[in-house]
Every structure is written in structure tokens, then in C-alpha cells.
Amino acid sequence: MIKLEQTEFTLGFIPLTDSAPLVAAKEMGFFEKWGLDVKLQKQNSWATLRDKLHTGVLDAAQMLAPMPLASSLGVGCPKTAVITPLVLSLNGNGITLSQQLHNEILTENNINQITLPLAGYLLRSIIKKRKVQNRPKLRFATVFPYSCHFYQLRDWLSSAQITPDEVDIIVVPPVNMVGHLASDDIDGFCVGGPWNAQAVRAGIGFTALTSYDIWQDSPEKVLGILQAFYDEKPNTVLALLCALKEACIWLEDTPNRFEIARLLSQQQYLDAPVDVIAPSLIGSCLTDISSPPRAVPSYNQFYRTDDILINIPEHVRGEWLLSKMLNAGQLHNIEVPDDIVKTVFRPDIYEQMRVLLTAKN
Amino acid sequence: MQYDDSPSKQQTASTKLRILLIDDNKQRVASLTDVLDNSRYIVSHLASPTSHLLKHVDLIKPDIIVIDIESPSRDILESLTAISQYAPKPVVMFSGEEGTDTITQSIESGVSAYVVGDLEPKRVKPILDAAVARFKAFQKLKNELTETKQALASRDLVEKAKRLLMKKKNLDEDAAYKTMRKTAMDTGQKLEDVAKTLISLLNTF
Numbered sequence: 001m002i003k004l005e006q007t008e009f010t011l012g013f014i015p016l017t018d019s020a021p022l023v024a025a026k027e028m029g030f031f032e033k034w035g036l037d038v039k040l041q042k043q044n045s046w047a048t049l050r051d052k053l054h055t056g057v058l059d060a061a062q063m064l065a066p067m068p069l070a071s072s073l074g075v076g077c078p079k080t081a082v083i084t085p086l087v088l089s090l091n092g093n094g095i096t097l098s099q100q101l102h103n104e105i106l107t108e109n110n111i112n113q114i115t116l117p118l119a120g121y122l123l124r125s126i127i128k129k130r131k132v133q134n135r136p137k138l139r140f141a142t143v144f145p146y147s148c149h150f151y152q153l154r155d156w157l158s159s160a161q162i163t164p165d166e167v168d169i170i171v172v173p174p175v176n177m178v179g180h181l182a183s184d185d186i187d188g189f190c191v192g193g194p195w196n197a198q199a200v201r202a203g204i205g206f207t208a209l210t211s212y213d214i215w216q217d218s219p220e221k222v223l224g225i226l227q228a229f230y231d232e233k234p235n236t237v238l239a240l241l242c243a244l245k246e247a248c249i250w251l252e253d254t255p256n257r258f259e260i261a262r263l264l265s266q267q268q269y270l271d272a273p274v275d276v277i278a279p280s281l282i283g284s285c286l287t288d289i290s291s292p293p294r295a296v297p298s299y300n301q302f303y304r305t306d307d308i309l310i311n312i313p314e315h316v317r318g319e320w321l322l323s324k325m326l327n328a329g330q331l332h333n334i335e336v337p338d339d340i341v342k343t344v345f346r347p348d349i350y351e352q353m354r355v356l357l358t359a360k361n
Numbered sequence: 362m363q364y365d366d367s368p369s370k371q372q373t374a375s376t377k378l379r380i381l382l383i384d385d386n387k388q389r390v391a392s393l394t395d396v397l398d399n400s401r402y403i404v405s406h407l408a409s410p411t412s413h414l415l416k417h418v419d420l421i422k423p424d425i426i427v428i429d430i431e432s433p434s435r436d437i438l439e440s441l442t443a444i445s446q447y448a449p450k451p452v453v454m455f456s457g458e459e460g461t462d463t464i465t466q467s468i469e470s471g472v473s474a475y476v477v478g479d480l481e482p483k484r485v486k487p488i489l490d491a492a493v494a495r496f497k498a499f500q501k502l503k504n505e506l507t508e509t510k511q512a513l514a515s516r517d518l519v520e521k522a523k524r525l526l527m528k529k530k531n532l533d534e535d536a537a538y539k540t541m542r543k544t545a546m547d548t549g550q551k552l553e554d555v556a557k558t559l560i561s562l563l564n565t566f
Contacts, residue, residue, distance in 0.1 A: 044433040044435075045432065045434075045435040045436045046436050046439075047435045047436050047438075047439040048430055048431065048435055051430075076439060143436065144436055144439070144440070145439065145440045170415060170440070171436055171437050171439070171440030172437065173436050173437070174433075175433055176433065180413070185413060185416075333507075333510075
């Protein structure tokens with residue numbers, strides 16, 4: 001057993017379906033097994049979670065995959081060296097449209113049914129018509145400026161030759177998404193679970209596609225830690241990684257997916273019904289209140305025996321995210337060091353954890 | 362949702378600094394509004410977190426935004442400058458939670474100011490004043506930086522065009538520069554624009 005520099009640990013998370021590894025590590029005793037007394041601290045805002053990590057109020061946090069890069073580059077916040085030694089999940093987001101937009105797509109394109117996943121080009125005639133009639137642009141919401149959700153939405157639109165300025169893209173916190181869709185403030189959103197399923201169950205939205213239909217198997221949530229924390233307490237970080245990795249492995253089995261859905265539904269975590277949390281965890285994408293779900297086996301991925309790469313923060317994954325930030329114009333006027341990805345994405349620390357985990361089990 | 366914007370307040374709004382306060386604690390709202398009565402600030406209140414912040418920012422066009430650090434709406438504020446073309450505003454954040462005071466010490470972005478602990482009435486005005494002043498200073502620095510960068514870029518362009526002209530037309534440095542300056546004066550263009558045209562022309566032939 002390695003000697004821990006610190007045993008009490010605060011870990012920040014945002015109540016979303018893919019916080020499953022954190023909750024599993026806590027509830028199934030993996031943190032305890034590795035000698036850690038972890039407090040999971042629920043956060044309402046990504047910006048606040050980030051600031052708390054930067055200032056040490058949180059020791060580590062579940063982050064949107066582009067966030068450690070944004071922190072280390074000083075985009076939208078004071079420059080702070082944040083690293084990621086572990087990918088917590090792949091995929092998990094969905095694009096849900098309002099029922100009204102759903103109907104408009106059918107009418108405008110003269111079709112009876114939409115083939116899923118929805119091809120973005122079916123929006124083109126609507127965008128054009130609204131422009132001619134001088135009506136407001138289609139308005140989509142995403143969760144944070146530096147999020148896969150934002151880049152996925154942009155990529156999906158761009159695959160249909162729709163430029164970002166032909167629509168409005170705004171940020172709305174996940175908890176307010178369904179409400180905004182219900183009140184017609186937005187025409188659609190890109191968000192993680194359980195909010196897509198929630199909109200469908202409530203009869204408010206139509207989930208047109210998942211992020212897996214846009215980017216296959218790319219990192220969605222990662223573990224973020226201050227570089228300074230790792231330098232000072234490497235063993236504590238390794239223990240944390242071992243526990244979280246074991247939680248990811250535990251989440252591979254379908255029976256455990258049901259169990260985690262039940263745990264997540266509790267008030268201290270998502271505080272939401274199991275019937276909106278469970279579907280994506282078992283590879284089912286609810287589409288519309290009157291239609292059957294769609295099978296998306298990779299909807300939420302945490303670990304797979306036949307794919308050992310899932311949790312590795314490979315440099316190529318960092319480069320991909322960096323290119324998306326560049327494309328979105330977010331690095332304008334920002335100095336990007338050549339080795340930024342190598343300093344933020346740390347497969348070397350992951351490898352130490354893997355060796356330790358193999359030796360222990 | 363509560364949105365307080367009575368006619369009497371609107372009349373004086375032009376001379377006062379408008380605060381958009383995002384908070385669902387009624388008591389805190391009342392005490393803040395009281396403290397700022399007869400000050401240069403005027404408070405519009407929005408109950409978080411279900412309210413539609415963007416609409417109200419559009420409507421009120423606040424000069425300063427005051428928000429509870431635990432409000433989900435923080436992410437909306439964060440996005441205003443990042444993905445919308447919205448002029449940044451000073452944001453003051455307060456926190457009732459213990460332990461978050463360390464955040465205050467290390468935020469140096471200049472755009473936001475954190476308030477330690479709760480909104481203590483006698484501290485409110487100085488904090489708002491400081492936030493506005495810091496923000497102005499920060500914006501000024503930022504603008505100066507952008508201007509300097511532009512000036513440098515323009516000098517590079519002129520230099521490059523001059524070198525090309527010297528090489529292709531076999532002129533000395535002084536003659537090349539005078540040619541460019543004369544073209545600029547004759548055509549009423551900026552030296553930078555002449556340089557751009559020259560570079561594209563000379564590189565083509």
C-alpha cells in the first residue's frame with residue numbers, strides 16, 4: 001500500500017448521469033478501499049466548480065473535457081495549471097429539439113417521419129424561411145463555452161453546411177434546460193443526461209441524436225486536478241485514480257448500471273427519477289413520448305474490457321479538443337504553448353496508476 | 362420570478378448605475394436595496410435560478426451584475442463574453458458558504474470581484490465602487506494591449522512591403538519607404554493598406 005499524504009479529500013461534481021464513476025466509487029467503497037475519505041460536493045455551476053478547484057476549496061473535480069485546457073491557457077479565467085490524469089467517461093450528450101421544431105421539420109421538408117439520427121440538413125429550409133420572413137433565428141442552448149456540447153452542436157450544424165451565425169447559440173445551466181425548452185425560449189439544446197430523457201418523458205422534447213452520432217467515443221468528462229496538488233501529493237492522486245478506475249470497471253456490467261441509476265437518483269446526487277437516469281446508462285436513447293427508444297449502446301461509456309484505451313488521457317484526445325477550441329475562435333489573442341496538450345493530458349500518471357492497480361489486484 | 366422596475370426608478374435610471382441582482386433570498390435583497398437607496402446605484406432584482414437571465418440582461422442592460430456564487434446562472438454570465446457578442450460587465454459575486462473566501466484572494470481576472478461571506482450592508486457600497494473601478498482599469502489595459510498589438514502587426518506589414526519593394530524594384534530603403542508613403546497620400550489610404558496591396562501584388566508577379 002502506498003503512503004498517502006492526505007486521506008480526507010473533497011471532490012466536486014455536477015449532478016449529471018455521467019457523474020456515475022464518482023458516485024460509484026463513493027457508494028461501492030472504492031475510495032475507502034484505497035484509504036481515502038472522500039466528500040463528494042455537489043456544484044451548481046461549472047464556473048464555480050472551476051474556481052473552487054483553482055483555489056483549493058476542492059481538491060479535485062469532475063470536469064468537462066476541454067476545461068483543464070481552458071484553465072491552463074487562461075481562457076475565460078485566470079491562468080491556472082490544471083492537469084487531467086484520467087478520462088471518466090465517453091459520449092453521453094444528446095441534442096433535443098422542441099416539439100414545435102419537430103413539427104416544423106416535418107412540414108417544411110414534407111415528410112411524415114424523421115430518420116434518426118436527425119440529419120442537420122433538414123433544418124436548412126427552416127433557417128432560410130425564418131430569414132426571409134424576418135423571424136428570429138433558431139436558438140440552441142449548450143451548457144458551457146468550453147464544453148464538448150458546444151463543439152458537438154457546432155460540428156453537427158456544420159456537417160449540414162449551417163454556419164454558427166445562421167443560428168443563435170446560448171448557454172443555459174443543465175438544470176434549467178427543460179424549462180427553457182418548455183417555455184419556447186430555445187428551439188433545442190445539447191446537454192448530458194438525465195436532461196434529454198427528462199424532456200422526452202415530460203412530452204416537451206424530441207431527442208434527435210446523441211453525441212455518439214456526432215463524435216464517436218471521445219472524452220466527455222475528465223478528472224481535473226491542480227498541477228501543484230499533484231506535485232505535492234502524488235500518492236494521494238494515484239489512490240484517487242485507482243478508486244475511480246475501479247468504479248469505471250465496476251460500471252461495465254449491465255446489472256451494475258441499474259444499481260448506479262438507483263444510487264444516482266438519490267437526493268444528494270441527481271435528485272431525479274430513475275426512469276430518466278437509467279435509459280442512457282443501459283444504451284437506450286428515449287426519442288419521443290410516442291415513439292420507441294433507439295438503441296445507442298455507447299450512449300454512456302466508462303470502461304470496456306475490449307477497449308483498454310477508454311480512460312487514458314491520450315495526447316491525441318487533447319489535440320482534438322484544442323483544435324475544436326481553435327475552430328470556435330476561443331483562442332483568439334491567447335498564446336498557446338506548443339507543449340500545452342502534453343502538460344495538461346497526463347497518460348504518464350495514468351500508467352503509474354495502472355501498474356499500481358495491477359499489482360494490488 | 363420577480364422583476365422590480367417601477368416607473369419612478371426608471372426616470373432616474375439614466376444617471377444611476379444599474380445593478381442586476383441575481384438572488385433568491387428575499388431578506389438579502391431587501392437589505393441590499395435599502396443600503397443602496399440614495400446612492401449612485403439602482404437595483405433590479407431577479408430571483409434565481411429559474412428566471413431567464415439573458416432576457417433580463419437584454420432588458421435592463423445592467424452596468425454591474427451581483428450574483429450568488431452558488432447560482433447556476435453563473436455559467437450564463439461566463440458565456441456572455443465567450444460566445445455572444447456582449448460587452449463585458451463587472452460581476453460581483455458573494456458567497457454565504459464558509460471556505461469560499463479563499464477564492465476571493467486568488468481571482469485576479471479584474472473582471473470579477475468576489476465578496477467574502479454574506480453581503481454586509483456597510484461593506485456593499487465600497488465593494489461595488491471597487492468593482493466598477495477595477496473593471497474600468499482592466500478594460501483600459503485590455504484596449505491598450507489590443508491597440509499595441511495592432512500597431513505592431515501594422516509595422517510588420519509595412520516593413521515586409523518595404524523589403525519586397527526594395528528587392529523587386531531595386532530601390533534603397535529610403536526610396537522604397539517614400540514610394541509607399543507617396544502612394545498612401547495620393548490615394549488617401551493608410552500606409553498599412555498600401556503595404557497589404559503591395560505585398561499581394563509583388564508576390565503575384
